[in-house]
Amino acid sequence: MIQKLSWLALAGALGTVARYGLAGVVYRLNTGPFPWGTIAVNITGCFLAGFLWTLFEHRWPVTGEVRTAVLVGFLGAFTTFSTLILETGEMLRLAEWMNAAGNITFQNVLGIAALFAGLAIGRII
Numbered sequence: 471m472i473q474k475l476s477w478l479a480l481a482g483a484l485g486t487v488a489r490y491g492l493a494g495v496v497y498r499l500n501t502g503p504f505p506w507g508t509i510a511v512n513i514t515g516c517f518l519a520g521f522l523w524t525l526f527e528h529r530w531p532v533t534g535e536v537r538t539a540v541l542v543g544f545l546g547a548f549t550t551f552s553t554l555i556l557e558t559g560e561m562l563r564l565a566e567w568m569n570a571a572g573n574i575t576f577q578n579v580l581g582i583a584a585l586f587a588g589l590a591i592g593r594i595i
Contacts, residue, residue: 474535481543489548505557505573508550512577515549517584524592 492514493507500506522540526532532540554577561570 474538477535477539478543481539482547485544485547488544489550493550504569505553508553508557509573509577509580511548511550512554513580513584515545516581517588518548519545520585520588521592522588524589525595528593529595 489511493511496507496510519541522545526537526540554573558570558573561567561573
């Protein structure tokens, strides 16, 4: 049990660092108020979830522990849904109605599209 938790924690730490890195790069490239870094992380995370799930199911048989470490540990720490909600809540607090609606719509629609793209590409590989 300790070994499983250790792998989960390590994967989570790597996911956190990856999230911080990707969001930071995107925010440096876009200095406007719209949360493009969070969007990039969430869409990438949705794609990776579909892609890796498909590979684990059909191409790369892995143990339950590895699946948990990658999908729950790494991707759980990598994706930033709570940040999406916090940023949207702040937009609503500031009465930025269109930005809030765009943020929710954009991330959900692209997230679902990225998930299915990951599933499809995972099947092709």
